[in-house]
Amino acid sequence: MNILNILEEIEKVDGEIYERLNPRRKAMQDFYNIGKKISLAALPLAMGSLFQKAYGQTPTSTVTDVLNFALGLEYLEWNFYNHALVATPSLVPDTNGAKTAITLIRDHERAHVNLLKSVLNITTPTDPASDGTKYADYQFEAVLADVFTNYQSFLKVGVALEDTGVRAYKGQAGILSQGGDLSKNAVLKTALQIHAVEARHAAHLRAMAAASLGVNLKPWIAYAANGNDTGIGLVDGNYAGEQNTTQAGVDITSLFTAANGSPVLTGAAAQTAAAECFDEALDGVSVKKLANAFIKSSSGKQFT
Amino acid sequence: MKNNELETKNELQEKSLFDKTVGRRSFLQYAGAGAAGIALVAAGCKKDRGYENPVMNGGVTLDFKDDFGVLNYAYALEQLEAAFYIKVASAPASDFTPVQKSYFTDVQFHEIAHREFFKKALSTAAIPSLEVDFSSIDFTKAASVLAAAKTFEDLGVAAYNGAGRLLVSGDFLLIAGKIVSVEARHASWVRDQITPGSFSDLASLSAFGADSTNALDGALTPDKVLPLAKPFIKTAISVINLKTQN
Numbered sequence: 001m002n003i004l005n006i007l008e009e010i011e012k013v014d015g016e017i018y019e020r021l022n023p024r025r026k027a028m029q030d031f032y033n034i035g036k037k038i039s040l041a042a043l044p045l046a047m048g049s050l051f052q053k054a055y056g057q058t059p060t061s062t063v064t065d066v067l068n069f070a071l072g073l074e075y076l077e078w079n080f081y082n083h084a085l086v087a088t089p090s091l092v093p094d095t096n097g098a099k100t101a102i103t104l105i106r107d108h109e110r111a112h113v114n115l116l117k118s119v120l121n122i123t124t125p126t127d128p129a130s131d132g133t134k135y136a137d138y139q140f141e142a143v144l145a146d147v148f149t150n151y152q153s154f155l156k157v158g159v160a161l162e163d164t165g166v167r168a169y170k171g172q173a174g175i176l177s178q179g180g181d182l183s184k185n186a187v188l189k190t191a192l193q194i195h196a197v198e199a200r201h202a203a204h205l206r207a208m209a210a211a212s213l214g215v216n217l218k219p220w221i222a223y224a225a226n227g228n229d230t231g232i233g234l235v236d237g238n239y240a241g242e243q244n245t246t247q248a249g250v251d252i253t254s255l256f257t258a259a260n261g262s263p264v265l266t267g268a269a270a271q272t273a274a275a276e277c278f279d280e281a282l283d284g285v286s287v288k289k290l291a292n293a294f295i296k297s298s299s300g301k302q303f304t
Numbered sequence: 305m306k307n308n309e310l311e312t313k314n315e316l317q318e319k320s321l322f323d324k325t326v327g328r329r330s331f332l333q334y335a336g337a338g339a340a341g342i343a344l345v346a347a348g349c350k351k352d353r354g355y356e357n358p359v360m361n362g363g364v365t366l367d368f369k370d371d372f373g374v375l376n377y378a379y380a381l382e383q384l385e386a387a388f389y390i391k392v393a394s395a396p397a398s399d400f401t402p403v404q405k406s407y408f409t410d411v412q413f414h415e416i417a418h419r420e421f422f423k424k425a426l427s428t429a430a431i432p433s434l435e436v437d438f439s440s441i442d443f444t445k446a447a448s449v450l451a452a453a454k455t456f457e458d459l460g461v462a463a464y465n466g467a468g469r470l471l472v473s474g475d476f477l478l479i480a481g482k483i484v485s486v487e488a489r490h491a492s493w494v495r496d497q498i499t500p501g502s503f504s505d506l507a508s509l510s511a512f513g514a515d516s517t518n519a520l521d522g523a524l525t526p527d528k529v530l531p532l533a534k535p536f537i538k539t540a541i542s543v544i545n546l547k548t549q550n
Contacts, residue, residue, distance in 0.1 A: 097501040111519035170481040180472035192465040193520035199488035200504040219493040255420035262416045277414035278482040
């Protein structure tokens with residue numbers, strides 16, 4: 001099967017096929033890049049989806065909205081870590097792997113930015129310092145004044161950013177799933193892969209914060225009455241709902257019984273295990289409101 | 305005989321559910337009501353699911369023709385993880401640090417909760433208990449336990465990431481999403497116990513479908529995951545009706 005032959009055949013009856021495809025050329029590239037190799041068996045399916053995009057038969061604006069939302073969050077995260085490393089190089093200590101870890105996390109956020117830009121067909125500018133956003137658009141100090149002068153404050157904000165990022169992706173997954181339609185939902189896999197990387201970051205940052213602050217902060221989010229197990233009152237909103245212990249109507253605290261042939265857990269211990277073992281999603285409106293606190297309203301870059 | 309009675313009952317339930325007096329909207333509300341809804345729908349589908357005698361020839365079949373196949377797949381993997389951590393926590397390696405001992409107990413309860421959640425949600429559609437094989441793991445040595453835990457967690461993350469697209473129901477996808485990030489937290493912590501700073505070493509996860517250039521975690525389809533889990537599971541697991549992903 002030769003895709004060029006097919007396009008030529010279409011050109012005979014539709015002279016504008018290339019023009020139709022061109023503004024969405026990225027839609028084509030996505031099939032080659034994101035999904036990596038498309039097996040021959042799956043090719044007809046993928047091509048069907050490609051032409052749907054070219055002819056605009058399938059409204060994909062909601063998926064595009066989600067990707068733009070994700071890009072905005074990744075820009076926010078990247079700017080946070082990048083500013084700390086570049087503008088305040090003595091903030092993150094070069095001991096116990098701290099600087100290496102923050103650098104790795106920063107680079108992952110950059111890779112997510114680049115990937116999402118590619119999916120969204122944002123090709124210019126390519127300079128990381130001015131590619132659609134700039135540090136001047138952000139106001140991390142407005143949330144926590146000493147965030148870039150006090151390492152512990154920096155870690156506190158980092159923990160909240162990562163835990164919230166995990167919640168944000170989870171909250172958007174349903175839109176990307178397209179009802180399980182494999183011809184349309186390749187991007188869901190990519191989003192889930194980013195989601196898990198953010199969770200790895202969150203767990204590591206929580207360990208860094210626990211060590212630096214001398215507090216008992218687990219890699220997973222433990223039970224707290226208001227959902228916020230970090231002890232940082234400033235970020236209560238970021239954790240609202242994490243105290244949930246009921247999933248799809250099942251009371252998770254009731255599952256740790258001898259009848260299940262497993263160790264028994266009751267009371268407060270069952271409650272915290274039940275809250276820890278499921279992370280909670282956060283809806284887009286709530287995430288945007290929380291994220292906007294870090295973005296200057298004058299920048300025009302706040303989420304709407 | 306009893307089976308026939310049950311199926312007649314199921315057909316009646318199914319009939320009343322889809323009766324025109326029950327609109328689509330209220331059906332969705334009913335189905336979304338939680339485990340009871342899942343169980344009821346599962347019961348309605350039982351006749352053609354083939355789970356009545358799933359261990360007849362000593363094996364289990366995961367039928368991916370609908371979401372129940374995906375949920376049973378998750379249930380199978382959670383059974384494996386729970387069995388592993390119960391063993392780890394019941395007789396901790398002598399060279400565990402106090403924190404490792406405590407956190408492995410936490411992880412044990414997380415995996416028990418995941419296993420029991422799927423069992424309850426799937427109800428009569430659930431596959432039976434799997435027989436595990438941990439003979440390759442030395443539970444008395446922290447290094448051996450950590451190495452196995454790393455494999456289980458990284459593979460679990462890749463499994464959920466690779467199966468998410470198969471789920472038709474947004475409710476089930478959300479549940480899977482709530483679980484997979486906890487598995488990723490486990491993976492992150494376990495990796496740091498082995499090599500500090502390796503929490504998100506994606507280059508080392510390329511065999512699980514990770515992409516370090518784009519900072520993407522692992523993602524594998526069930527047909528790729530099960531052979532990797534096979535050394536730890538005695539029960540034969542076969543897969544049918546798995547759709548090809550691009």
